[in-house]
Amino acid sequence: MIERQALATKPTLTGERLRLVPLTASHADAMYASTTDPETRRLTGTHRTFTPAQITAWCASRAEQTDRLDLAVEDLTSGAFLGELALTEVDPDNESAALRISLIPRARGRGAGPEAIRLLLDYAFDQVRLHRVWLEVFAFNDRARRAYERCGFQVEGRLRHAFLWAGERHDTLVMAALNEPPAGRG
Ligand SMILES: CC(C)(COP(=O)(O)OP(=O)(O)OC[C@H]1O[C@@H](n2cnc3c(N)ncnc32)[C@H](O)[C@@H]1OP(=O)(O)O)[C@@H](O)C(=O)NCCC(=O)NCCS
DSSP states (O other), rough: OOOOOOHOOOOOEEEEEEEEOOOOOGHHHHHHHHHHHHHHHHHTTTOOOOHHHHHHHHHHHGGOSSSOOEEEETTTTTTEEEEEEEEEETTTTTEEEEEEEEEOGGTTTSSHHHHHHHHHHHHHTSSOSSSEEEEEEEEOHHHHHHHHHHOOOEEEEEEEEEEEEEEEEEEEEEEEEEEETTTOOO
């Protein structure tokens, strides 16, 4: 059985170089900038455009969501916004949920992603008591795939031509991490 209170009560999770904090309206400006960055839009498959007011309303409403967890990634020393990540599509009957992450461009490529993913995954398994955390990643996004693999996700399948961007079709990979010892251990 999952621990629903661990979704309703938003945690602060502290790592070695960053911390995950509840996403609030204070993050809205940085979030909005991220939604307008072309490469971020391509990597996250964001077809929609948003107004600043929509992003502010969305950020401000995260605290009252009891069936998902939306967290901001902040630099531990400076408190600077590095990105956001979320646990969504929580399925209590099957003890599973989806994970998504998007770091801002200047925060990429130096290990912040795996650290943030591990912090949220540990919380998902140990506190929310989920068994399965899954995600979708575009087949061309080698950095994201590698980051997920480093955190224990395995590729489970390929959704052919699931993503259409700028007139080109791309495959999407389904990946998941399970809350159990790796095969062959213990
Ligand atoms: C995906 C994301 C979370 C990864 O976090 P990150 O901090 O940038 O990742 P890292 O710097 O730790 O790199 C992860 C791994 O990919 C490798 N890598 C980096 N660029 C790569 C590339 N172009 N091709 C292949 N591997 C690459 C790194 O060497 C590292 O592997 P290693 O630990 O074995 O050396 C982050 O880049 C991000 O938010 N990107 C934008 C949005 C996005 O793609 N989100 C995911 C959507 S599913």
